[in-house]
Amino acid sequence: MNATTEKKKLITERYSSFKKFFWLYWIKLNPKFILVSIIGIAITSFMETWPAILLGDGLDELINSGVTNQFYYYSIMIFVAAGIAWVAYFISAYLWTLAGFRFERDTRQEFFEVIHNHSMAFHDVNDSGVLLSMGMNEVAQMRMAYNPAIRQLVRQFFSISVTIYFLWQINSIIGIALLLCLVWYLALAWQYAKRIGPVRRKLAKELGEVSSSSQEIFRGIDVVRSYGNEEVEQKKFSKVSNNYAELIKTEGYLSSFYWPGLVLVVFTAVAFGYSMMLMMSSRQDFTVGDLTKVIALLLALNRFNFFIPRLLLMLQAGLINAERLWGVMTFDDPMIEPENPERSEWTESIVFENVSFNYPGTSKEVLKDVSFTIPPGSNVALLGGPGSGKTTVLKLLLRLYDPSEGIIRINGLDMKDLPTKEVRSSVTLVEQDIFLFSDTIKANIAFSRATATDEEISLAARRAKAANFIEAMSDGYDTVIGERGVTLSGGQRQRLAIARALLSDPKVLLLDDFASAIDVKTEVQLRAGMDELIKGRTSIMVTHRLSTLADADMIILMKKGEVVDIGTHKELLEHSEDYQFMCQYLPQKENGGN
């Protein structure tokens, strides 16, 4: 609720593209860390490269003058370099790592907040598993692009620069040649990363496929067996598994002839021969020490060759993930909060004026030109077969979606002018498939009103006829339910949902009636809870219960997204054939049972 006071600017508002987001946001988070870190990396790179020069100088000294103080100086400087490198490495890498983890933490948080705030139009079309994996794994992968990938690339960059500088000092031709070679190398390596990157990603996807397809089969193994489909499934799985194996092979093949590596290898060999020749031809300015320097520096470069492709791949993956996250976060939400928000008292009628609706991203109209008026305080029943659009009406009333056409009026105001928060604090929906959080019972009931006292919570539970079973549990209201806790029966979940709704004390209640067959004890209690819930407020209920229909102030009969008829039970029985037809199939009053 604090978001109302100081609205912080979202990532998506601060940057204009995913590239900017990728390159700037993490620097923005910790500019000082990164600055210090870069200086530290430069020092580390120098200190780790320098010993090769010291080694050469030491050897020269040895050849020329034997074990002198100068020789010891060179040797001891190697230790000094090691010490400085240690300190500089630690400071720079640690700060950089922190910056990376902070990025991961904040981006994950923001990603969640942004997508969680997207409307249902978004959540309907996006698989929650995929979103989860983006929020967890892909954000982590982005972090890996910063640390270690970019950090190491910066380090390699400095090391290479230092190497080129030293080589240049020894012999300018080798220095220049190396520079050119490295440019060539990097170009090749980047090409390589671009080629293998997609294969890697495909590989990850295929592994997901292997995993989900086997999981699915074994979860539903009783279904598989009862239809005798073991062999069919085996064939299907074999295909998926084979695809995966082939991809692994392809990836291995791609990485086998790693051409960029060849560039460095050949360069080292040629530089070796060239240096030897130099030394033999002009001993005065090219010494044995120089030869060892050249070789040591080049061999060290060959080690980088081992890391660079991996780092480039990580960087590339990070960029791609940034683009994906960006795409999801900048979802163009059709649900727009009003610029000049109105407030409604919900004291007058709720009116549907020619409302049509298709779920965002689909073209199928699930509501067609629906019009009706619900007077305040009335109990309305929605009746219709599955797929007739009843549940959609409830969702529109909660402003989970806006109508594609037509207007819903509350107290004469267009619902689009009411903020969603405002609508939802006045309207409460009790769904058919109840969702509860794996948390305590108390927290689940109080989910509708965080400020509720214990007394209010237990009162709501009592009114919802839930108190009895809650109190029978050893931990009472503090019992944890869900995966790691107690499993509740369907009827019990329903009653918790009723208690939750009671606590929110809505002006308008939306109810999706429970399924037909729950046991009778539960049924009795549930109905009592529901009666309690609809008392004294406008209620709109999807139902197939004849008694409820008979009691309703108004019945809206729907069929294939259209309103077929409106009236009381009596009226409809008289003039609506559809209603008569439906009623015929509804369970009638049992007469005696014998």
Add this chain to the structure above:
Amino acid sequence: MSHRGRRFGGFQEEKHQLTRPTRKVLGALGIFLGNHRLGLFFSVVLIGLSSIASVISPILLKDGIDLATEDSNYQVALWFMWVFLGLTLFSWILSSINTRVQAKISSRMLFEVREKIFDSLVHADIDYLKNEQSGNVTARITSDTEEVGTGLGIIISSGIQVLLLVSSFVIIVTQVHWLVALIALVSVPVALVLSAILAYFGKRIIINIRRAFGVVSGKMAENLAGVTISKSFNREDELAEELKKLNQEHYNYNKKFGLLMQLMMPTINAVSLITLGVILIVGGILNADGVLTIGEIYLGAVLAQRFLMPVIHLSMSWPSFQSSLGAMDRILDVLEIEPKVTDALDAKKLQTEDDAIHFENVSFAYNKGVWVLEDINLSVNSGELIAVVGETGAGKTTLCTALLPRFYDVQKGSIRIGDDDIKDVELYSLRKSIGMILQEPYLFTATVMDNIRYGAPEASNEDIRDLCKLIGADEFIEALPKGYDTIVREGGKKLSAGQRQMITIARMMLANPRILVLDEATSRLDAYSESLVQRAQELLFKGRTTFVIAHRLSTIRNADRIAVIDKGKLVELGTHSELLAKRGYYAELYHTYYSFQGFEKVELSQEEWSKIEQQEREEMKRLAMMQEQMKKGKGQGKGMMKGQPTPHGAHGSTGSAHGSQKLVHPKQDMADLSPEQKKKMMEKMKLKKGKVRKE
């Protein structure tokens, strides 16, 4: 070498004690490798050759340096360059080819392992599969197999590392000096200590990181799943706040890990530089004594650097290797499964003449000694509709959906269909003959159309549409974004429970089985849909042997006979009126539950209320006890046999919500189906056996 990212370090969450001797596990690994003997041999040769090359080239460098200190000519320099170039190229090509060979071998091998595991699992006893969580089963096929692959990679790369280490050592001793070799060796214990420290602290931190990551992930998953609820109660901000705390916790552990890693990495580098310095000093002194040449000092310095990485690599990969042995061990568990329920050697097809079903002295227990069913004797006539009634956990579901299709074998007695004992019948033909609707509607990731077609691959789209129209599913399916071609995802998350159940009903009906088992088949449907389904069932499957587990009074009363089960025993059997007249257990059940089904308004006396509440409390106690027992009994028989252990999902125990009358046949026709279509449907659904059924 391959550039595939190897995970750094092998921090495992817990140590897995192998259940078999290491030798046996390694042997099993050997068997899988054995299929690729030739390729592996080739690969070993390649590795050997390229190792030799990479050992020779530093010697070459040494000789080059030493040569250069003397006077020589260009030719020699050129010659050296060519040899060096040749060697490095040679080594590059060999290792490239090797990477290729290995890619092929490992991909094929993992494929084979996967196939074997899958094959073993798909034929394993339901008992086994249900005791293992589906996540675990999947882990065998995915992560465990991958881990075995990693283990193989480790064997190979460790081999190479050891080879390099040993050969470097030998060269230093023979070509340089024992003292230099000694100095190089000093770095080995240092490296060991470092990796031990890393492993000791790192392991703890990593466990915490994983846990914290799991908590964040779980919370996020839950919040995404419950997004409608948090929106409708305006709770987005609070949930974000909660997540923030968890995020921070994860970050704190990450920070610790960063500190540890960033202390270790520079230390390794520093040790390697210090070794270099020491060798330079010692080498210089030895050189002054005329023992070492410049080239030899250089060689020593280069090779000494090669000591550190292999040791660190080896000690880091040891835990991963152990865990991959653990994975192999678990895989062996799966491969060694001997299914108990299998086709007998002389198994035959189920006869097609007689659909009478006889349970004779059947006793059954999921856990030894805890009888779920005892001495059941029940003969169901061909074409009879039999309702099975009893409290939650009485054994109804076990009898009909576990024993009849022979997911489990009975411990005592026998089950016969006609004259065939089901133990003597091919499982395939047995299960094909029985159509079941299970309590939990289960859908696959496929189109709605393909889900329905699951049991009848030859059915046309038109058949499916007609059937759906008949049972009233057509309307909601058509309203889905792509109608029948809409892909069901995540087990049908976006469908309501009722819609999922409708699809499973259509699937079973389309399969057109001889015998029907309906376990609370319509419990999630609204009353209107339920009645449509029941009419369709009556229309299409009247006269087939049918077991119904139901709470709806009309269904029970319409049954030819009612079997009443209490605590695993068949206590009463007869028609509704017979049983009522008996005034026994059924009559009691009826008066407590079913006779309620007619009520319209909740107008109960205080007494009745307290009775209901009392019963609920007792039931909760009973279930709590049952769950306790389950835990002790290692959770036998959970999952599918839902009636047994835990109440789950949106249905309870006994009794149905609606009183209902016998269905009146309306003048209007049901749903949108024309009479011709309906007739066609009935024609299609006729049993292909050509047998005339008695009415």
